[in-house]
Amino acid sequence: MHPHNTPTIALTGATGFLGSHLMAALLEKGYHVIALGRSTDDATLSQRIANILKWFGKEVPTGRLDTIEINFSQEALGLDRPKYKELCQASDQMIHCASDTSFSERRRQQVFDSNVHSLNHILKFAADARLQFFHYISTAYACGMNGTACKEQLPNTTDFVNVYEESKAQAEKNIATFCEENAIPHTIIRPTIVYGDSRTGRSLKFNALYYPIRSLMAIRDIYLNDIKNNGGKKSQMHGIKMDEDGYLFLPLKIVLPKSGGLNLIPIDYFVNAALQIIQNPGTGEIYHISNKTPVKLDEIVNYNEPFMKVKGVEIVYDDSPENYDRNPAEELFDRYIKAYLPYMHDNRVFDRTNTDRATSDLQPAAFNHDIFVRCMNYAVKMEWGEKLKRLGI
Numbered sequence: 001m002h003p004h005n006t007p008t009i010a011l012t013g014a015t016g017f018l019g020s021h022l023m024a025a026l027l028e029k030g031y032h033v034i035a036l037g038r039s040t041d042d043a044t045l046s047q048r049i050a051n052i053l054k055w056f057g058k059e060v061p062t063g064r065l066d067t068i069e070i071n072f073s074q075e076a077l078g079l080d081r082p083k084y085k086e087l088c089q090a091s092d093q094m095i096h097c098a099s100d101t102s103f104s105e106r107r108r109q110q111v112f113d114s115n116v117h118s119l120n121h122i123l124k125f126a127a128d129a130r131l132q133f134f135h136y137i138s139t140a141y142a143c144g145m146n147g148t149a150c151k152e153q154l155p156n157t158t159d160f161v162n163v164y165e166e167s168k169a170q171a172e173k174n175i176a177t178f179c180e181e182n183a184i185p186h187t188i189i190r191p192t193i194v195y196g197d198s199r200t201g202r203s204l205k206f207n208a209l210y211y212p213i214r215s216l217m218a219i220r221d222i223y224l225n226d227i228k229n230n231g232g233k234k235s236q237m238h239g240i241k242m243d244e245d246g247y248l249f250l251p252l253k254i255v256l257p258k259s260g261g262l263n264l265i266p267i268d269y270f271v272n273a274a275l276q277i278i279q280n281p282g283t284g285e286i287y288h289i290s291n292k293t294p295v296k297l298d299e300i301v302n303y304n305e306p307f308m309k310v311k312g313v314e315i316v317y318d319d320s321p322e323n324y325d326r327n328p329a330e331e332l333f334d335r336y337i338k339a340y341l342p343y344m345h346d347n348r349v350f351d352r353t354n355t356d357r358a359t360s361d362l363q364p365a366a367f368n369h370d371i372f373v374r375c376m377n378y379a380v381k382m383e384w385g386e387k388l389k390r391l392g393i
């Protein structure tokens with residue numbers, strides 16, 4: 001590390017979806033970034049970061065990007081004393097973007113270890129480094145299930161959809177308390193559901209919005225294969241057939257307990273809004289990076305029909321979904337998307353008072369057919385992420 005004349009930001013999560021985009025944008029804006037992360041069995045942290053920058057079409061910038069392998073679960077982030085001291089001295093601000101994003105209750109211990117217990121060491125670092133600002137990337141869903149009006153305030157409920165939300169809410173509270181007690185200026189930035197770049201469709205992660213489409217495509221391909229290669233016996237039994245117009249007729253009801261939508265934002269909007277907040281932060285403030293207009297699943301199903309050449313997918317709103325007999329395709333689909341279902345009929349409205357003020361009312365692109373097709377084409381091209389893995393990302 002070295003002296004610097006642009007602010008230096010210690011960034012965690014730079015090997016992930018949101019963090020990598022923040023890293024690329026910060027470098028673009030002239031910041032000095034210290035990426036704090038871990039290696040994998042196949043690559044060191046600096047190799048991983050170089051691969052990611054290559055995906056962005058960028059070289060590793062000389063003198064403005066350092067990578068340091070750390071371990072959050074250890075004191076001094078697992079660094080030896082001189083290295084830790086050097087890191088403290090070099091860091092002006094921190095963006096803590098790393099998180100275990102699993103929704104699985106089976107992984108509760110691991111999720112809490114990564115998202116909550118590790119904060120002891122990260123916040124100690126914030127204090128030791130006397131950071132000018134500590135920015136925490138949380139999630140809008142940390143507000144929990146406490147009614148539909150979500151304020152830009154700390155969570156005040158114990159009712160959450162999954163362990164991920166619960167851990168993020170606990171992390172917010174721990175961060176706010178520690179930072180107030182230690183006079184560390186801080187912000188909490190809460191995106192809703194982030195998808196790829198609205199202009200290019202590029203993405204590094206294919207969950208949430210992508211998951212129902214990927215699941216449907218997998219089910220479609222099972223039946224297409226049956227029709228093309230096995231005489232279509234199974235398809236016939238399940239009432240599935242090829243239409244004359246080349247569409248697959250696949251009767252599949254998605255039963256949702258109530259009407260609602262998905263609160264989607266594209267990654268380009270997330271980055272722009274987060275950077276504006278980071279450049280003009282209000283201490284102790286929480287910012288919802290959300291969409292004023294959630295997207296209804298019906299809309300996505302309509303966009304998907306010509307994209308996938310599948311007919312028969314239908315949204316049904318009924319608060320007794322257990323009353324519906326499920327055909328094998330529906331059973332498979334339900335199983336695939338179980339973890340994401342609560343986000344597909346969400347009525348929560350995210351207050352954006354702080355965000356609108358800090359970002360001069362910057363808004364996300366309206367989700368539409370073109371954006372859907374762009375994003376899904378890229379996802380298919382990247383084999384839903386498998387191809388990126390082969391590129392070492």
Ligand SMILES: NC(=O)c1ccc[n+]([C@@H]2O[C@H](COP(=O)([O-])OP(=O)(O)OC[C@H]3O[C@@H](n4cnc5c(N)ncnc54)[C@H](OP(=O)(O)O)[C@@H]3O)[C@@H](O)[C@H]2O)c1
Binds near residue numbers: 037
């Ligand atoms: N994606 C969304 O739609 C969304 C929406 C709202 C909020 N968020 C928030 O945005 C942040 C980033 O999410 P993301 O979607 O970018 O997640 P992601 O792609 O899964 O990336 C997670 C990042 O955290 C790192 N990480 C996880 N556990 C770690 C641990 N124990 N020690 C060190 N590093 C660890 C990962 O490192 P490795 O690469 O080494 O595993 C990776 O860099 C999270 O705080 C998440 O809560 C995301």
